[in-house]
Amino acid sequence: MNSTKALLATPGTVLLVAAAGCLLIGWPASAQDGPHLGIIQPGGMPAWPVITGIARDTNGVGVTWDGPSGYYRLFQSPNLRNPNWQPVGGPNPNRIATLSVASSNAFFRVSGPAPQFAGSQACLECHQDTHDTVMKTRHSSATISVTFLAQGGQTNGACLRCHSVGNGLPTGFSLLSVTPQLAGVQCENCHGPAANHAANPDDPTVRPRVELAATVCGGCHNASWVPAAVAASHRPYYEEWNTSGHRAVRTELQADFAGSQGATVYIPSCGRCHSGTVRESLLEHEPLPDGHEAGAVGIACATCHDPHQEYAHTNVLSGLMTNELTGAIITNNQLGMIYTNQLRYPLASTNDYFLSTSDVFTNKYDPDINVCAQCHNHRGAAWSSSSRAPHHSPQYNMLLGTVGELDLGTPSNRPASHALFEKQCVRCHVQAADAVSATQPAVSGHSFQVQSFDTCRECHPQPELLVQFTTTAVSNQIQFVKGLLDQWAATKAPEALRTKYGALAWEYTNPGDLSAGTAGPSSSEQTLIPVNIQKARFDLYLVLYDGSYGVHNGPYAITLLDTAQNWVQEELNQ
Ligand code: HEC
Ligand code: HEC
Ligand code: HEC
Ligand code: HEC
Ligand code: HEC
Ligand code: HEC
Ligand code: HEC
Ligand code: HEC
Ligand code: HEC
Structure with missing residues (x-):
C-alpha cells in the first residue's frame, strides 16, 4: 500500500x-x-x-x-x-x-x-461502498465481457477508448496482462484521472470532478463514434436524449431560476422536477444550487440512472423480478441476485403519488415509485385551486385513475390496464432495439417518444388505428366540452364575469391553453363561478394536459370528459 x-x-x-x-x-x-x-x-x-x-x-x-x-x-x-x-x-x-x-x-x-490514472482499487480504502456497488454494474466488466472479447475489442484501440480507463494515454489501459487494474469502465472514466487525489485526498484542487451533465455519459453512450462493424450493438442514447424535452431546462425557467424569486420560489418548487442539479441536491440532502447552476442541467442521464447503485427491486405486480444479466426470474429475498440498469426504480408502481409545492421533498420522496412517475405526477392539483389549470404532468395519476373529479368526488383508483405493465411508462415510451440493417439503425428509446407500436400488438391487432380513433374522439370531445363552457360564459355566467371577461368567464385566473387571452376572473371573482363549472374545467384540463388524448387510460379519460360535459350541461339547463 x-x-x-x-x-x-x-x-x-x-x-x-x-x-x-x-x-x-x-x-x-x-x-x-x-x-x-x-x-x-x-x-x-x-x-x-x-x-x-x-x-x-x-x-x-x-x-x-x-x-x-x-x-x-x-x-x-x-x-x-x-x-x-x-x-x-x-x-x-x-x-x-x-x-x-x-x-x-x-x-x-x-x-x-498530466493524467495520472490509479484504477478503482486505489479508491477502495476511502470509498468502499461506492466501489463495491460500481463493481456490480456492467461497467466494470466492459473490457472482459465475452462478446467484447469475441469481437476482438480487447486489442483494438478504437474500442478500448470507451471500454477501459485512459486507453492511449501514458498511464492508461494498454493490455489486460499489463494494466488489469484499468480494465472496464471505472470511476476515472466519469470523474477524470484521480491518482493525485488518491494520494492527496485533502487537496481540494485535485479533488475529482463530480459531473451530472449528460456529456460525461454521452461520450461513450453514443452511436456516432462507434466503428461501423459494431454499430448494431451500440445504441444512440445520447443523440436521442439530446432531442428530447429532458435535454435542458426550458429557457423561461432558466430565467426564473436566475431571477429575483429564484431561490425562494422557482428553484425549490419547480427545480425538483425541472432541473437535474436541484433534484440531485435534494436526493443527496445537499444545499440547493444557485440560479445559474439550477438552470444548467436538465433531466440528465444521472437524474434517472444512478451510476453508483445496484438495485434489487420487486415487481409489485407479480412479486417477481428478472435479473437483467441472466434473464432469470428471481425473488426478492434470493441473496446475491442483482437487477441493475443503474436506474432509480425501473418497474411499475401502483400506489398513488404526487409531489405538491408545499411537500417537503425528503419527506415525500418515495424511491419505490416508477422512475417516470417521480416527476410525471399531478403535483397536488385540486379542482378548488383557481389560479391556474392543473400542471402538464398528471400522466401517472391519469394512468392509475387517481386524479380528477367524478360525481362521487375524487376516485381512489381506476387503473388502466396499461398501468399494469411490468415497466409501466417505460414499455411504451422507452423502446430500445438493435439495428436491423443500415437503413434501420439501433434505437435507444431515449427520445422518450412512443416510437413503435409493435409492443401493442400483444393486445391490440391494429394499434395505429386504435390510437388514431381514440385520440380523435378525445380531442373532439375536449373541443365539444370547451364549446359548452364558452356557451355558458356567453349566456349563463354571472353578469359581472360576462361583461368583463367574455368567453374567459369560465377560465382560471391565468387561463389555460384552451383559451386565447392572458387574464381570467381574478381570485376574488373566481368564487362567482359555480362549483360544477370549476370541476368541469378541472377535468377537462386534466385530460388535455395528460397529453395522450385517451391512450394512457381511455375509459377513465372518457369518464372525466362525460362527467365534465354533464356538469356544464346542468348549468346550461338552469
Ligand atoms: C485516502 C482516502 C481517499 C482515497 C484513496 C480516494 N479518495 Fe476520493 N475523496 C476522499 C475525500 C476525503 C474526499 C472529500 C469528501 C468530501 O469532501 O465529502 C473525496 C472526494 C472524492 C470525490 C467527490 C468530490 C466532490 O466534490 O464531492 C470523488 C469523485 C472521489 N473522491 C473519487 C475518488 C476516486 C475515483 C478515487 C480512486 C482513484 C479516490 N477518490 C480515492 C478520500 C479519498
Ligand atoms: C458511470 C459514471 C460513474 C462511475 C463509473 C463512477 N461514478 Fe462517481 N459519480 C458519478 C456521477 C454522475 C455522480 C453525481 C451523481 C450521483 O451522485 O449520483 C457521482 C458522484 C460521486 C461522488 C460524490 C458523492 C456521491 O457519492 O454522490 C463520489 C465520492 C464518487 N462519485 C466516487 C466514485 C468512485 C470512487 C467510483 C469508482 C469506484 C465512481 N464514483 C464511479 C458518475 C460515476
Ligand atoms: C464511443 C464509445 C464506444 C466505442 C468506440 C465502442 N464501444 Fe462498445 N459499447 C459502448 C457502450 C456505451 C456500450 C453499452 C451499450 C450501448 O450503450 O449501446 C457498449 C457495448 C458494447 C458491447 C455489448 C456488451 C455486452 O457484453 O453485451 C459490445 C460487445 C461492444 N460494445 C463491443 C465493442 C467493440 C468490439 C468495439 C470496437 C470495434 C466497441 N464496442 C467500440 C461504447 C463504445
Ligand atoms: C411534480 C413535478 C413538477 C413540478 C414540481 C413542476 N413541473 Fe413543470 N412540468 C413537469 C412535467 C413532467 C412537465 C412535462 C409535461 C409534458 O410535456 O407533457 C412539465 C411541463 C412544464 C411546462 C411546459 C408546459 C407546456 O406548455 O408544454 C412549463 C412551462 C412548466 N412545466 C413550468 C413549471 C413551473 C414554473 C413550475 C414551478 C412553479 C413547475 N413547472 C413545477 C413536472 C413538474
Ligand atoms: C428520463 C429518465 C432517463 C434518462 C434521462 C436517461 N435514461 Fe437511460 N434508461 C431509462 C430507462 C427507464 C431505461 C430502462 C429501459 C428498460 O428497462 O427497458 C434506460 C435504459 C438505459 C440503458 C440500457 C440499460 C440496460 O440495462 O441495458 C442505458 C445504457 C442507458 N439507459 C443510458 C442512458 C444515458 C447514456 C443517458 C443520457 C444520455 C440516459 N440513459 C438518460 C431512463 C432514462
Ligand atoms: C468510458 C465509457 C462510458 C462512460 C463514460 C459511461 N458508460 Fe455506461 N457503459 C459503457 C459500456 C462500454 C457499457 C457496456 C458494458 C458491457 O455490457 O460490457 C455501459 C453500460 C451502461 C449501462 C447498462 C449497465 C447495467 O449495469 O445494466 C448503463 C445503464 C449505463 N452504462 C449508464 C451510464 C451512465 C448513466 C453514465 C454516465 C453517468 C455512463 N454510463 C457512462 C461505457 C460508458
Ligand atoms: C426528474 C423529473 C423527470 C423524470 C424522472 C422524467 N421526466 Fe419526463 N419530463 C420532465 C419535464 C420537466 C419535462 C418537460 C420538459 C420541458 O418541456 O421543459 C418532461 C417531458 C417529457 C415528455 C414530453 C416530450 C418531450 O420530449 O418534450 C415525455 C414524453 C416524457 N417526459 C416522458 C418521460 C418518461 C417516459 C420518463 C421515465 C422514463 C420520464 N419522462 C421521466 C421531467 C421528468
Ligand atoms: C400504452 C402505452 C403508454 C403508456 C403505458 C404510457 N404512455 Fe404516455 N403516451 C402514449 C402515447 C401513444 C402518447 C401520445 C404520443 C404522441 O402524441 O406522440 C403518450 C403521450 C404522453 C405524453 C405527452 C407527449 C408529449 O410529447 O408531450 C407524456 C408526457 C407521456 N405520455 C408520459 C407518460 C408517462 C409519464 C407514463 C407513465 C406514468 C406514460 N406516458 C405511460 C403511450 C403510453
Ligand atoms: C397487455 C395488453 C395491452 C398492451 C400491450 C397495450 N394495451 Fe392498450 N389497452 C389494453 C386494454 C385491456 C385496454 C382497455 C382499457 C383498459 O382496460 O384500461 C386498452 C386500451 C387502449 C386504448 C384506449 C381504447 C379505448 O377506447 O378506451 C388505446 C388507445 C390503447 N390501448 C393503445 C395502446 C397502445 C398504443 C399500446 C402500445 C404502445 C397499447 N395500447 C398496449 C391492453 C393493452
Missing part, C-alpha cells in the same frame, strides 16, 4: 497539450456552462485539456476549456506559423479565463495536469 502511495504521490509533471484555438466572435452557448462538461469525448471525462470556447465579449476575451480537476495555464501567441507562446495569468484551477487581448487574432493553448 505504501509503495502504491509513494508512486501515486509523484507530483504530476505539467504536460503541454497542444489544444490551440483561434479567437472567434460571439459567446458560444457552452461558455455559459463554465463548470460543466461542455463537450462529449470518447472515454467520458476528458483526461487532458480541450479548449471548448474562445469568444470576445464586452470585458475582453473569454476562453473556456475542459479537462480533469487541477491547475491549468493558458498561453497565447499572435500567430501559429512562428509561435511565441506567452503565459496569460498564473496557474488557474477554474477552466475559464477572461482576458483583455491586444491582438485581434490571438491563438490560445492550455496546459494542464
Whole structure:
C-alpha cells in the first residue's frame, strides 16, 4: 500500500497539450456552462485539456476549456506559423479565463495536469461502498465481457477508448496482462484521472470532478463514434436524449431560476422536477444550487440512472423480478441476485403519488415509485385551486385513475390496464432495439417518444388505428366540452364575469391553453363561478394536459370528459 502511495504521490509533471484555438466572435452557448462538461469525448471525462470556447465579449476575451480537476495555464501567441507562446495569468484551477487581448487574432493553448490514472482499487480504502456497488454494474466488466472479447475489442484501440480507463494515454489501459487494474469502465472514466487525489485526498484542487451533465455519459453512450462493424450493438442514447424535452431546462425557467424569486420560489418548487442539479441536491440532502447552476442541467442521464447503485427491486405486480444479466426470474429475498440498469426504480408502481409545492421533498420522496412517475405526477392539483389549470404532468395519476373529479368526488383508483405493465411508462415510451440493417439503425428509446407500436400488438391487432380513433374522439370531445363552457360564459355566467371577461368567464385566473387571452376572473371573482363549472374545467384540463388524448387510460379519460360535459350541461339547463 505504501509503495502504491509513494508512486501515486509523484507530483504530476505539467504536460503541454497542444489544444490551440483561434479567437472567434460571439459567446458560444457552452461558455455559459463554465463548470460543466461542455463537450462529449470518447472515454467520458476528458483526461487532458480541450479548449471548448474562445469568444470576445464586452470585458475582453473569454476562453473556456475542459479537462480533469487541477491547475491549468493558458498561453497565447499572435500567430501559429512562428509561435511565441506567452503565459496569460498564473496557474488557474477554474477552466475559464477572461482576458483583455491586444491582438485581434490571438491563438490560445492550455496546459494542464498530466493524467495520472490509479484504477478503482486505489479508491477502495476511502470509498468502499461506492466501489463495491460500481463493481456490480456492467461497467466494470466492459473490457472482459465475452462478446467484447469475441469481437476482438480487447486489442483494438478504437474500442478500448470507451471500454477501459485512459486507453492511449501514458498511464492508461494498454493490455489486460499489463494494466488489469484499468480494465472496464471505472470511476476515472466519469470523474477524470484521480491518482493525485488518491494520494492527496485533502487537496481540494485535485479533488475529482463530480459531473451530472449528460456529456460525461454521452461520450461513450453514443452511436456516432462507434466503428461501423459494431454499430448494431451500440445504441444512440445520447443523440436521442439530446432531442428530447429532458435535454435542458426550458429557457423561461432558466430565467426564473436566475431571477429575483429564484431561490425562494422557482428553484425549490419547480427545480425538483425541472432541473437535474436541484433534484440531485435534494436526493443527496445537499444545499440547493444557485440560479445559474439550477438552470444548467436538465433531466440528465444521472437524474434517472444512478451510476453508483445496484438495485434489487420487486415487481409489485407479480412479486417477481428478472435479473437483467441472466434473464432469470428471481425473488426478492434470493441473496446475491442483482437487477441493475443503474436506474432509480425501473418497474411499475401502483400506489398513488404526487409531489405538491408545499411537500417537503425528503419527506415525500418515495424511491419505490416508477422512475417516470417521480416527476410525471399531478403535483397536488385540486379542482378548488383557481389560479391556474392543473400542471402538464398528471400522466401517472391519469394512468392509475387517481386524479380528477367524478360525481362521487375524487376516485381512489381506476387503473388502466396499461398501468399494469411490468415497466409501466417505460414499455411504451422507452423502446430500445438493435439495428436491423443500415437503413434501420439501433434505437435507444431515449427520445422518450412512443416510437413503435409493435409492443401493442400483444393486445391490440391494429394499434395505429386504435390510437388514431381514440385520440380523435378525445380531442373532439375536449373541443365539444370547451364549446359548452364558452356557451355558458356567453349566456349563463354571472353578469359581472360576462361583461368583463367574455368567453374567459369560465377560465382560471391565468387561463389555460384552451383559451386565447392572458387574464381570467381574478381570485376574488373566481368564487362567482359555480362549483360544477370549476370541476368541469378541472377535468377537462386534466385530460388535455395528460397529453395522450385517451391512450394512457381511455375509459377513465372518457369518464372525466362525460362527467365534465354533464356538469356544464346542468348549468346550461338552469
Ligand atoms: C485516502 C482516502 C481517499 C482515497 C484513496 C480516494 N479518495 Fe476520493 N475523496 C476522499 C475525500 C476525503 C474526499 C472529500 C469528501 C468530501 O469532501 O465529502 C473525496 C472526494 C472524492 C470525490 C467527490 C468530490 C466532490 O466534490 O464531492 C470523488 C469523485 C472521489 N473522491 C473519487 C475518488 C476516486 C475515483 C478515487 C480512486 C482513484 C479516490 N477518490 C480515492 C478520500 C479519498
Ligand atoms: C458511470 C459514471 C460513474 C462511475 C463509473 C463512477 N461514478 Fe462517481 N459519480 C458519478 C456521477 C454522475 C455522480 C453525481 C451523481 C450521483 O451522485 O449520483 C457521482 C458522484 C460521486 C461522488 C460524490 C458523492 C456521491 O457519492 O454522490 C463520489 C465520492 C464518487 N462519485 C466516487 C466514485 C468512485 C470512487 C467510483 C469508482 C469506484 C465512481 N464514483 C464511479 C458518475 C460515476
Ligand atoms: C464511443 C464509445 C464506444 C466505442 C468506440 C465502442 N464501444 Fe462498445 N459499447 C459502448 C457502450 C456505451 C456500450 C453499452 C451499450 C450501448 O450503450 O449501446 C457498449 C457495448 C458494447 C458491447 C455489448 C456488451 C455486452 O457484453 O453485451 C459490445 C460487445 C461492444 N460494445 C463491443 C465493442 C467493440 C468490439 C468495439 C470496437 C470495434 C466497441 N464496442 C467500440 C461504447 C463504445
Ligand atoms: C411534480 C413535478 C413538477 C413540478 C414540481 C413542476 N413541473 Fe413543470 N412540468 C413537469 C412535467 C413532467 C412537465 C412535462 C409535461 C409534458 O410535456 O407533457 C412539465 C411541463 C412544464 C411546462 C411546459 C408546459 C407546456 O406548455 O408544454 C412549463 C412551462 C412548466 N412545466 C413550468 C413549471 C413551473 C414554473 C413550475 C414551478 C412553479 C413547475 N413547472 C413545477 C413536472 C413538474
Ligand atoms: C428520463 C429518465 C432517463 C434518462 C434521462 C436517461 N435514461 Fe437511460 N434508461 C431509462 C430507462 C427507464 C431505461 C430502462 C429501459 C428498460 O428497462 O427497458 C434506460 C435504459 C438505459 C440503458 C440500457 C440499460 C440496460 O440495462 O441495458 C442505458 C445504457 C442507458 N439507459 C443510458 C442512458 C444515458 C447514456 C443517458 C443520457 C444520455 C440516459 N440513459 C438518460 C431512463 C432514462
Ligand atoms: C468510458 C465509457 C462510458 C462512460 C463514460 C459511461 N458508460 Fe455506461 N457503459 C459503457 C459500456 C462500454 C457499457 C457496456 C458494458 C458491457 O455490457 O460490457 C455501459 C453500460 C451502461 C449501462 C447498462 C449497465 C447495467 O449495469 O445494466 C448503463 C445503464 C449505463 N452504462 C449508464 C451510464 C451512465 C448513466 C453514465 C454516465 C453517468 C455512463 N454510463 C457512462 C461505457 C460508458
Ligand atoms: C426528474 C423529473 C423527470 C423524470 C424522472 C422524467 N421526466 Fe419526463 N419530463 C420532465 C419535464 C420537466 C419535462 C418537460 C420538459 C420541458 O418541456 O421543459 C418532461 C417531458 C417529457 C415528455 C414530453 C416530450 C418531450 O420530449 O418534450 C415525455 C414524453 C416524457 N417526459 C416522458 C418521460 C418518461 C417516459 C420518463 C421515465 C422514463 C420520464 N419522462 C421521466 C421531467 C421528468
Ligand atoms: C400504452 C402505452 C403508454 C403508456 C403505458 C404510457 N404512455 Fe404516455 N403516451 C402514449 C402515447 C401513444 C402518447 C401520445 C404520443 C404522441 O402524441 O406522440 C403518450 C403521450 C404522453 C405524453 C405527452 C407527449 C408529449 O410529447 O408531450 C407524456 C408526457 C407521456 N405520455 C408520459 C407518460 C408517462 C409519464 C407514463 C407513465 C406514468 C406514460 N406516458 C405511460 C403511450 C403510453
Ligand atoms: C397487455 C395488453 C395491452 C398492451 C400491450 C397495450 N394495451 Fe392498450 N389497452 C389494453 C386494454 C385491456 C385496454 C382497455 C382499457 C383498459 O382496460 O384500461 C386498452 C386500451 C387502449 C386504448 C384506449 C381504447 C379505448 O377506447 O378506451 C388505446 C388507445 C390503447 N390501448 C393503445 C395502446 C397502445 C398504443 C399500446 C402500445 C404502445 C397499447 N395500447 C398496449 C391492453 C393493452
